[in-house]
Amino acid sequence: MKKTTASLPQGLAGANVAYCQRLTQLAQDSQQRWLELGQRLAGDGTSQYLAAFAPLTPADNWQDLAPALGELTRKRWQSQLEASQAITHVMLQEQAALAAGLGEAMREWFKNANSAAIDKSPLTQMWSVMSNQMEAACAAMQDANQPGARHDG
Structure with missing residues (x-):
């Protein structure tokens, strides 16, 4: 039995390509923001270590270093708390940005795919x-993600 393969209509193929390109852009933008946050947090930690140890002079007695180590430990705990808060904040922003971008990409894909279907067959009408x-569901999801949106639960 010969198996036939139907090719995608040109408009639908274009819609698929545009959708994949948008998802790629969303992922790259998110990756860049996470990289910048990681670099900022790593740089802050390094500068704290250097600032804590810079005024110390070499000593034979480890007890002379104890106050500086205590202060460094306190600053590291505070820094880690702030980093945790920053990561949580960025994570929530990323989640909202990705949801909005995905909704936008899906709406555009549905619009392009819909315009690609030019005949009025029952299958096309169902599609x-x-x-x-x-498209309406994606628009509602994006509206719910807007700041100040009311969330009833």
């Missing part, structure tokens, strides 16, 4: 209805 429903 059109489903696309419109998914």
